[in-house]
Amino acid sequence: MLLRNKKLRIFIGAAIFLAALFLSVNIQVLPALADTLGQKQSFIVNSTYDKFSRTQAAATLIHISSKAYFYVDDRYWDNLNQIGQNDLTDKIYDLASAFDNVIYPKETEFWGSEPNPGIDGDPKITIVLEQLISGNGGYFDTINGYAVESSNKREIFFASVEAVNTNIQNAKMFLAHEFQHLISFNQKDILKKVTEDVWLNELRSEYSVSLVGYNEPYVGSSLERRADLFTEQPSDSLTEWPNVSLDYAQIALFGEYLVEQYGPEILKETLHGPYIGIESINNFLISRNYKERFSDIFGNWAIANYINDISSDKKFGYTAEGLKDIKITPLSNINLLNQLAYSFYYSLKPWQPAWYKFNIGQSVLVSKAIKIDFFTGAYFRIFYADNLGRTGVLSNSAYVDDPGGLTDFVIIPINQSKVSDFGKNDTSAAFSFSINFVDAGLGRGLSALKDGLLIKRPNEKEMYVIDGKYKRYLNPGVIALYGQLDPAMSIELDDALFNSYAAANY
Structure with a gap:
């Protein structure tokens, strides 16, 4: 869930990340006060993910490891008998050992450090084992790293106490997940001033x-x-x-x-x-x-x-x-028969993959090729793969031929119109295309863009060769030097696709 007010909160499902933008707020390091075993503490918690919709929860410090304080939700702890409390304590020891000896050293060695000693001046991290709603393993809120109202003013994250008691391996996974968020907060928000x-x-x-x-x-x-x-x-x-x-x-x-x-x-x-x-x-x-x-x-x-x-x-x-x-199953599986004309209409969100499979009937492409014309309201790239192992990006218009043995192909349109400022409900863009059968012939082979192909704009003579994300202009004399480059096989691209290739300066 994304809320925009004084802070930006982003809630993550099985392990929730709550991010805050406080770039103009100075991070104040408070005097270090080490917690003591048995200490009782009231924590500000997230009501959306708390099992009882609480905004505050009392917890008791059950274990202190070399890297963290492990607090347990009093409402959960107090409902356990002595045997249950002893059993949970043993599991917390196991969890703490995994955090100290596996999670913390491996993640800090790879990702870098969390805020340390951080806002509370204490090098130990606070881990609160809270009663969370079903399906949620934990959460992290960067507001707690700032000296502001509604902050715990600690390096802290929360994990499901039920997970610790019922599936310790899942609990370890949740800690590994949430700890990265704390590290990311330091590496991005604090050190780089970006979120x-x-x-x-x-x-x-x-x-x-x-x-x-x-x-x-x-x-x-x-x-x-x-x-x-x-x-x-x-x-x-x-x-x-x-x-x-x-x-x-x-x-x-x-x-x-x-x-x-x-x-x-x-x-x-x-x-x-x-x-x-x-x-x-x-x-x-x-x-x-x-x-x-x-x-x-x-x-x-x-x-x-x-x-x-x-x-x-x-x-x-x-x-x-x-x-x-x-191996995913395509969203649609369509038989192309009897050389009919087809039209298809879809709507896709940015960076939403979709696979549309087309099966070629026997003898359908005898002396014929398939012509595909695309119509979009945003910038799409159309990826292609077929049973012959041919892959690439299709031009518009695109042709699919059968050199022998073609039985099916899949097109994968990707809406690439947005590259930043993503939200929880981004706008879809319309995407449609038509399929027609045309006579096979010169220039109507597979129009899949790949390195080494010649491209040009419609009605223009200048030709370029594809090299990765670049297009390099070749004059006719240079093209003639390369026997594998045939101007008659050049592919015409619309402006959006042509301009997606940057001009090479060599």
Whole structure:
């Protein structure tokens, strides 16, 4: 849930992140007062996620570890008998050991430090085990890092006490997730004076569970649950954040894909830089001399979720054992028969993948090609894959031919009209296209854009060769020197797609 008033709050489902913008407020370090075992404390809590809709909850300090104070919700603790209290205490010892010896050292070594000693002047983190509503594992609110009203004025996050008592492994996962938010608050909000996009902040927290080793073994892991949900309902916006389970499924899988393709540094370095969201990823790619940009990666990821086969190209699948079986089912499965004309109308949100599969009837493409014309109210890129292993970005108009053996193809339109300022309910954009059958012939082969192809604007003679995200102008004399470049096979692009390729200065 996103609230805009004096603070920006972003609530995260299974592990909730509540972000606050207080760039004009100085962070005041308060005198250090170490907590003592058995200390009772009233904490400001989030009523939306508290089981009893409380705004304050009393808790008792049950355990002090080398890195954290572990408080337990009095309303829960007092309802346990002595055996129950002893059992919960043992589980808290286990949780504290995992935090001190696994979560804290691994995450700080990789992501960097949390605010330390922070606003309270105490190097220990406060972890409150609270009674939360069903389906919520924890939350973090950056307001607590500022000396303002309604702040606990501590380095603090909250986790489900029920999870500790019923599934300690889930509780450890929740701590790994929430701790990254505390680190991110320090690295971005405090040190860089910027606030990270929610989707990318959550992506790092989901990856933190893998980072500390809690997604191994894969069977029964959080990642397996995320993957199962994703394959059931894959068409959800990556960047919009209404705070539902699908949001986590999307970002968990996309995060694993990013790390497999570009290494964990893509998440680490973007956290430490001054940029946020998509811009930070593009900046990383530029600094490492990658040709791809975020839009390319997202499209390749969408193709990977459909074919998941790295035999021809690593970018079109997952390498992790547990993720090798992921294959999404297209949203539609349409048979193209009898060379009819077809029209399709859809609406997609920014960065919402959608897969539309078309099956080719036997003999339908004898001496024929398919012509696809796209009509959009926003900037879309149309990714393509077929059973012959051909992939790419389609031009407008696009042709699909059958060199022999074509039985089906999928088109994946991606709404790339928005790159920042995402919310909980972003606006969809209309997308439609028509399919017609035309005579096969010169210039009507597959119109999939890839490196080495010649492109031009309609009714213009100047031709450019594609090189990653760039287009390089070639004069006719240069084109003639390369036997593989045939001007007759050049592809005409509309202005939006043509301009999406930056002009190369070489």
